[in-house]
Amino acid sequence: MSVKRRSLALLVAAAVVVPVGLTAVPAEAHSQKRVVGYYTQWSGYDRNFLVSDLVKNGTAAKLTHLNYAFGFLDASGNCISSDPWADYQRPFTAEQSVDGTADVAGQLLSGNLNQLRQLKKKFPKLRISISLGGWTGSKYFSDAALPANRAASVKSCLDMWIKGNLPGAPAGAAKGIFDGVDLDWEWPASEGNPGNVIRPEDKENFTGFVHEYRKQLDRASWPFSGRYTLSAFLPANPAMIDRGFEVPKIFKDLTFGTTQGYDYHGTWEPLTNQQSAIDGPKGDPTTPEFSSQVTIDSYLSRGAPRNKLVMGVPFYSHGWTGVTNQNNGLFQPATGPAPSRFEAGTEDYRDLKAKLAGFTIHRDNLAGFAWLFDGTTFWTWDDPTEMKRKARYISDRNLGGAMIWSLDGDTSSGELITALHRNLR
Template identity: 30%
Template sequence: MALCFGSLNLFGTKKPSPKVVIGYVGGYRGLVDASIIDASKLSIINYAFVNIKDGEAFLTNEKTDTVNFRTLSALKKINPSLKIVISIGGWAWSENFSDAVLTEAGRKKFATSAVAIVAKYKLDGVDIDWEYPGLPGEEGNVYRPEDKQNFTLMFKELRHSLDSLQKKAKLKQKLLLTTAVGASKSCIEMTEMDKAQQYLDYVNLMTYDYKTEGSKIAGHHTNLYGSTKDPEESSADRSIRLYIAAGVPPAKIVMGIAFYGRGFKMKDDTNFGLNQVPEKGVRGGGFTTIKEKFLNDSAYTAYWDENAQAPYLYNAKEKVFITYDDEKSVIAKCNYVTKYKLGGVMFWEYSSDPKGYLLNTIHVTLK
C-alpha cells in the first residue's frame, strides 16, 4: 500500500480539488433546529433517513421531512454551494434493501422512487446507507449473497435516474450519488467497490463504531491508527487502505468523524479501561457534553493514545471508560486527508455537537 499512497503525488501542478465536508443531520429526531447548523462550514448535508417500503424509497414521517427539507434548503441563502442530499437506509431502515434491489425491475422501481423525492423537493442527490449488503446488520434484516452484485447494479440504476432528472430539469449542477459504507474488511468483501465506485461521487467510510456496546473489549471506537502492534486492529488508516486496495480512488474516499462518544463500564482499573474487558456498554454522550461536562468533572481523567492518535476518558470512581473524537484527533484526521489527497471528511451526527467545536476544527484545519 505504500506504493499506492506514493502514487497519489503524481498530479503535477494541477490545483487540488476542495475537500468536502459532509454532515449527517438526523431528521428521524423530529424537526431540525437550523439555528445550530453552520452552513458556511459544510459542503453537503445528508438528511437521515429515508425509509424503504414495498420496494420504494419512502418518507416515513412525511410531514416532518417536508418541513425539514424546506428548512435545510433555506440554508443555501447562507451558502449557495451547499448541497442537500437524502440518505436512504441507516441502521434501523436497511431491512428492505436486499429485496428492493433483487431484480432489474426492482432496481428501476427503487431508483425511480428515490429520484422522485429529489425532484419533488428540489434536492441535490441520493446517499445510500445500506447496513449491510450480504451481511447481517440490525436483527431481522434481509440479506443474501446476491447483494454483492445488486449493490453495484443499484448504483448504476440510480446514476441513470439522477442523470435523466438532471437532463429533464435542465439542471446546471450534477446530482450527487454517494454511499456510506462499513469500515470493516467483511464489508469490502461483500461488495464490488471497484465497480460500484464508477457510479459514485463519494464513498463515505464509517470509520467509527469500531467498538460498540456489545464489544468484548473496550477500546477506541474512532481511532486514526491502531493502538497496539496488531496489524489487524481496526483503525481509519487500515480501513482507508483496504478500500483503496479494493479499487476506490483516494479522491472519492471521505473519512468519518464521530461527533459522539461510546462508553463502557469496566470490571477494574487496569490500563484505565483501554483494551480491557468491560462489564457492559454505557452511554458515551455527544462531544459538546463530553467537552463541557465530562472534561470539567474532576472524576474524569483525560488521556491521549499517541499510537492511535485518539483520546479517551476514565472515571476511576465509576469505572467508566469513554472513547471519542476531540479537536486534537480531528486535526490528525484532517491532516491525514490532506496528506493522502482523500475526498474530505464526513461526520455523524450534527446534533451531537451543537456548539460546533469539532466542525470549527474541521473548518480551520482541512485544506
C-alpha cells in the same frame, strides 16, 4: 442517535455511530476537501437541535454537503417518509426557523424540508442529499436492488425526493431541495439490523442499483451534466467490503463514497477499546485490527479512487462502566455500558463535555485516538485535538474529505467542525 440506527458493522462481523452571524459564506471558502455532515431527522426532538442551529453554531458555512437522514424503502421498494411530521409537517416558529419567518397553516411545505430549503437560500453552494436507509431502514434494500425491481424503486425515490412529490402534499412541494441521493444500505450480503433481507447476490445487485441511480439521476439532470450527487455509506470491515461491494465498479458511478470511521469497538464488546483510532494501538488484545488506516487502505487496494474516499469521523462517544482500574482503563473488562442521556453506552460530544469533572484525558499519539477515564468509567473521546489529527491524516493521504456522524453532537460554538474544517487541506 440511537446506536441501533448507527452503523454497527463490526458487531455484525463478530469482531466486531457561540452563536455567529447569519451571513452566507461559500461552503468551500476554507478548504477544497469535501466536508459532509449528516443531519438526522430526529435531531429536533429530544436533542432540540434544529436546522437553524447549523447556522447559529457556524456549521453550515463549513459544510460542502449535507445528508438528511433518513428516508426508507417499503416492502415494494418504494420510497417512503419514516416520519412525515418531522420531514414536512411540523410548523416552526420564527425563533426556530432559518430565515426568521414563522410557518403558517396551509403553506406549501413545513417541517425539516422547508428549513433545508431556507438553508439552501442562505448557503447556495451547499449541496443537500436525501440519505436512504440507515441501520433501521435497510430491511428491504435487497428486494429493491433485484434486477426486476431496481428501475421502479429508483424512479419512486427520485419522484418523491428529487421531484418533491410528497404524500399528501401538493405536487412538487419539495422540488429543488435535494441535490442528490446518499445510499446507506447496511449491509449488502451481510445482516445489519436483525430481520433485514439479505442475499448472496447483493454484491452484484448493489452495483446494478448504484448504476441505475446514476442513470436516472443523469437523465433528470439533462441538459446539464453532473447536476445530481450520488454517494454511498461504506463499511469499515474488510470482510464486509469483500462480501458486499464491487469497489471499482461502484466508484465509477458514485460522486464519492463515505467510509465508516467509527464503531470500530463499542459496548457490544466486554473490553474497553478505541472506536475511531487512525491506526491500530499497541497492546490491543482483539483481532483483527480495526482502524481508519485499515479501512482506507482496504478501499484503495481494491481500486477506490483516492479523491472519492471521504473518511467518517464521530461526533459522539462510546462508554463502559465498572471498568478495572488498570492501564488507565484501556483494554479492560467492564460490567456494562456507561449511563448516558439518551442511550446507555453512547453519548453526544456536547453532553459528555459538560460532565468532564473527575475524568482524565488520555491520548495515544502513535495510534491517533483519545479516551476519558475516572477510575471506573471509560469513554472514547473525539475532541477538537482528535478532529485536528483526523483532518491532517485525511489531508496527508490526499483523500476526498471528511464525513461527520452526526452534526447534532457538536457544541453551540461548533468546536468539532471548526477544528476539522480548519485543518483540512
